[in-house]
Amino acid sequence: MCGICGVLSGTEVPDPALIRRMLGALTHRGPDGSGYYRDERVALGHTRLAIVDTVGGTQPMSSRSCRSPAADEQVWVTFNGEIYNHVELAAQLRSRGHVFDTRSDTEVIVHAWEEWGPGCFERFNGQWALAIWDRRTGSLILSRDPFGVRPLFYTRAGGQLLFASEAKALYASPAVPRELDPAGLDQVLTLWSAVAPRTVFRDIAQVPPGSYLSFRDGVETERRFWAPTFPSAGAEELTDLEANAESLRTALTAATRLRFERSDVPVAGYLSGGIDSAVTAATIAADRAVRSSSAPLHTFSLRFAEAEFDEGGFQALMAERLGTVHHDVVVGERDIAEVFPQVVRHAESPLLRTAPAPMFLLSRLVREAGFKVVVTGEGADEVLGGYDIFREAKIRDLWLRDPAAAEDAVKQLYPWMHRSPNQTPAFARRFFSRNLAADDLAMSHRPRWDSTAVLTSMLRPEVRSLGGAAEGVVAAMPAAAASWDPVARAQWLEMTTLLPGYILASQGDRMLMGNSVEGRFPFLDPHVAELAGRIPAEHKIRGMDEKHLLKRAFADLVPDQILRRPKQPYRAPDAAAFFAGGTPDWVFDVTSGAALEAAGVFRPELVQRLLEKAGRTGGRGLGNTDNMRLVAVLSTQLLHSELLTGPVAGPTTPPEPLTVFDTILEHRTLEPTGRTPAQP
Incomplete structure (x- = not known):
């Protein structure tokens, strides 16, 4: 596990000071060392958490990165994650004539790209965010694992493409605007998160899970190599x-x-x-x-x-x-x-x-x-049907066909909930019979999305998006989803959002x-x-x-x-955490009139009412919506103060030792000692 970053420049040689600042912002992801590669077009950076081949896995890496510069060093990679089947893949590649200098899964990525090109991603069993610089074609490749376990962000600014494991590293460049994106906020306040490629930051995108992006000669190409899919309802082959x-x-x-x-x-x-x-x-x-x-x-x-x-x-x-x-x-x-x-x-x-x-x-x-x-x-x-929303999907589907049977099934839900709908049948009927439509592919999620979207009423008019967060996700569902079981549709939506x-x-x-x-x-x-x-x-x-x-x-x-225990969702105290035992100073700081005005996101009068309500009750007894409202306000205001205001906090220098592969300076050093990388 590591942090990665880099710059693809259209005209100028990448600035090594920029890549060092980006590395400094990712120190927590890789405190065991760092390194960067630079040539006339690209700089690739890496902070390392040493787990596999702790001695030989230094990055960025090429197929000859442990030896003297050679003409065949044409493919370079910086990689965050693990390729769990790297041993098996290395054996296949050796049988095809590839020679390895290390035992690391990183080097397997380089050889796999050389052998199979983009087809290598379908062969990987792992979790990754990576960048490949192929000097042979002048192509930069950004790829992310099927489920999006590892993050990967990118932006264009100042005539350059910048990418990094975290957005804060992109802000190491003064050319990147530090603003929130209203459409991304709308997604978070409706779906609980921004959906790739969108983020909550203006002009910053993320690589979608199960995809790779190719940047060559100013042209961006996106390809999907994996997506969740399900058989048609009733046509499953695995029925035993x-x-x-x-x-x-x-x-x-x-x-x-x-x-x-x-x-x-x-x-x-x-x-x-x-x-x-x-x-x-x-x-x-x-x-x-x-x-x-x-x-x-x-x-x-x-x-x-x-x-x-x-x-x-x-x-x-x-x-x-x-x-x-x-x-x-x-x-x-x-x-x-x-x-x-x-x-x-x-x-x-x-x-x-x-x-x-x-x-x-x-x-x-x-x-x-x-x-x-x-x-x-x-x-x-998500993959085996554990959430209440999946069981609710079954009940909603049943309600369309047999309301009496569905009402009886509701009694088996929410054994963990203190104020369960089972205790108020009239509420349960209203909840489960609302927004029912057989042709609605997102019928399972409408109640959650409708409930969460109420949070957008806290936003200032100029920030409120035109909505459409939910419809954008539904529009992206594959055509085959119409034939899936309702639970399968709900699973796809969970896996995507x-x-x-x-x-x-x-x-x-x-x-x-x-x-x-x-x-x-x-x-x-x-x-x-x-x-x-x-x-x-x-x-x-x-x-x-x-x-x-x-x-x-x-x-x-x-x-x-x-x-046999009833499933209990993972939960933690919300509003009570900030008001029951005394309110920390930072809460007042980020919700002051000046702070709310500086962020320009929430309506101050509504925030004030919410804070007064939480203060009167000690944060206890607030309803679900008010709890979410309060946490949304505090976290958004913190996000503004922590990332979008003033200098990007954190170390200004990369973790040591710093390994440098710099073709511009025509040297490789292992700073701060000046030793060259060890021979295999």
Whole structure:
């Protein structure tokens, strides 16, 4: 895991001072070292978190980057992520005559590009954001993994194309405007996140997941090499429930083992108290027992001081069963308030919930315990039908055909919710019968989007977009979606919006890499995801039992108390975090009249009413909408003050040692000592 950045210049030789400033803004993503390559057209930068081939994996890298400059050094790469099947790919490439200087997955990317061109991306099993500079064709390639685990932003400014793992690195160039984008804000305040290629920053785009962009002679070309897809409802070929459970177990076991084993540093696991992380941790514990491994598995859990949110009992149960060396951190409301400015700075997006903040504190615990890599259960809900929104999709579809049966099915939902719609049948009827249309491909998501879009009423008239965030996503759905099961449509929407833009970004990569920790996600292995896509929805959600197939596949490894417990969504205190135990000074600073005027986003009178309401109640008892409103206001104002006002904070110099491959200066040095890169 690392941070990457670079510049493609149309006329001038890239400025090394700019690339160094960009590297300085990405120090947290790669504190173990840095480097850059520069020629007449391009500069590629890299900050390194050393995990695979910790000695030989220095970047940027070419196929001969460890040797003296040679004429065949025509393809260079800077890479953030992991290619888990790099060992197998290297063997294939050696059989085709390629010679390797390192054991790193980075070098595999270079040779794979030379051998297969853009077809290499379909062969990668991993998570990545990368840039390839092909001097042979004068092409710069930017690519991102299928689910968008790793971020990659780009912009054009001052006659140059700039790219980086995070937007803050792009702001190292004074030519990049530092403003929010109203359309991006509209997406966040409707869909929970901006949807690629859009971002919340004016003139800054992001590479869409499962895509690569090619820049050559001023022409930009985009190609998609992967997208979620599903069979037509009733036409699924994998219809044997037991066979599907066995196939899922085989695929997920292999994916989990791959993510634990392909590392030259120790790997730990998260235990959330739910089934997803229990499965991955139990799989590794069982595998180590079979191999009589003496290395203990370390697991990490997030606990809450407030009992309403805490799952500590289930976490302890699983850790004891597996015999892991277990660590946990207890987070209170005050902890969330104190760390929230850092969280927003790393997230680089307005937030509607405080949930990323405890995840940031959890990754800090991982790093303090001496680990750089952790395996987590993210992605299971999206690919295997774990969210309430998928069960709601089944009920909405049923309501169109049999309202009485649908009303009965509603009683099986929300066992975790204190104020469940089950307790007010009239409300449930209104909620589930609203916006029903058989030909609406987004019927599952309309209630959520409508509820969240209310937040845009807080915006100033000049900032409010014309709307259309939801319709833009629906318009992008493939034509085949009309034949999919309603659950499959809902899965596609989640995989396109919430998963890459929030779960894997604001709550995932950004909170992990803020503490220099890499997250790995077995449920997003392409073999697991593609298998799950071919399985009938009824196997994923059997009746109203979410993730039924996963439970069936791993029933022998997970205790019944966890296997059969009602799903409890991950939540954290929202408004109460900022008002129940005293309000931190920064809240008043970012919501002052001057701060609101400077940002120019929210209507001051509405913000004032909201703050007064939260102050009177201590932040407790606020409804769902007011909680989201408050967090949205605070996070957006923080985003403005942290990233868009004044100097870009953070180190001004790259992490040391700094490896330089500079064809303009005709030298390669390893600063600050001046040693040349080691020979293989």
